[in-house]
Amino acid sequence: MSSHLRPVEHVDDWIAPRFGDVTGRVGSTVPHGFAAYARILHPLEDAEDEPATWSDVAAFTGSHEHALMQFGAISRSPEWPGTEPEEGNLSPDRLERLCDVLDRHTPAEAECFFALWEGYGWVHGSPGVVIMGSDEVVPPAFPPEVLNGPRLRHWGGRDYLVFRGGLRAASEMGWHRDEWFSPQSPNLFWPADRSWCVATEIDFDSTLVAGTAELVADVLAHQGLEAWSVGPEDSLTVDGDHLNR
Structure with missing residues (x-):
């Protein structure tokens, strides 16, 4: 586990009550109640x-x-x-660019919170994950105090481990091994003042950003992020694309 990501002792249940109740909509992936929303398309x-x-x-x-x-x-x-495009994971370069934008709209030294879906095989180790060409018994990615710690419950029934750290710690989330690192962008992350929230749903090939109108305008204007303005009631399901059938 990255030294810049620390487990939390308590999870505030502020997100779940603000989720919509229709699967696949923007507002059931990232919370309602923000001034603006953007959809960042994952690269290919x-x-x-x-x-x-x-x-x-x-x-x-x-x-x-x-x-x-x-x-x-x-x-x-x-x-x-x-x-x-990869589902459920914003590429490291795009995540870095997004954090550059978020940094301009986040208080200096602000603590942020990062949620990681507990269902990734590498989180718990063997037998949930194997390393190709090896019969190694893979240990869990996190110590018992993390795996047995509090969870964030997302609408739809998924549970998430929660960590805290500075904004740039977002890029350090993933599977850390002595020989290599497999990055996994946070499935949800937000600052302590809850002025914005970012969501990368494991089954979506895009990442959602919710925040102030100024923040979202900066995301949309960034030449290194392929982003579009969306609303909380918009559908990101296959049937949501009415123009390409």
């Missing part, structure tokens, strides 16, 4: 292994770009020859 690569965007995919297939577009709809599989 083209057939030459070069960085690509959803805009590139839409241009290639002749699909319609819009805030609620679904990758499966715009890629016209198998027409798009490149990769698919």
Whole structure:
């Protein structure tokens, strides 16, 4: 576990009451009650292994770009020859860029809270995870005081381990081994003053940012983040893309 991420002794239940009750909507993934919301599309690569965007995919297939577009709809599989965006994990470079924006809207030295889904196999170790080519018994990623600690309950029944630390500790979450590090962006994170909240749902290929109008405007304006303005009632399900059928 990163030395900059520390377990919490208590989890304030402020998020769950602010979730909507319709699966797949923005407001059932990140809390209601914020002034503005943005959807950051996860990156991918083209057939030459070069960085690509959803805009590139839409241009290639002749699909319609819009805030609620679904990758499966715009890629016209198998027409798009490149990769698919990763589900449930915002890439380290995009996470760093997002934290650059969040930093400008977060008090200096502010403590932040980071939630990690407890269902990742590597969290608990063997037999939930194996290392290819090895018969090693994989130990849990966290000590007992973390695994037995308080949980955050997300709408839909998922439970999350919660850690605290500075904003930049977001990039240190993941599976730490002596030989390597497999990053996992926080599934939820927010500052102590709850002025914003970021959510990366494990089944979504985009990350949601909720906060002030000024914060979201900065996210939307960042050239290194492919982001769109959304609202809490918008659907991010496959059926939510009404323009690409």
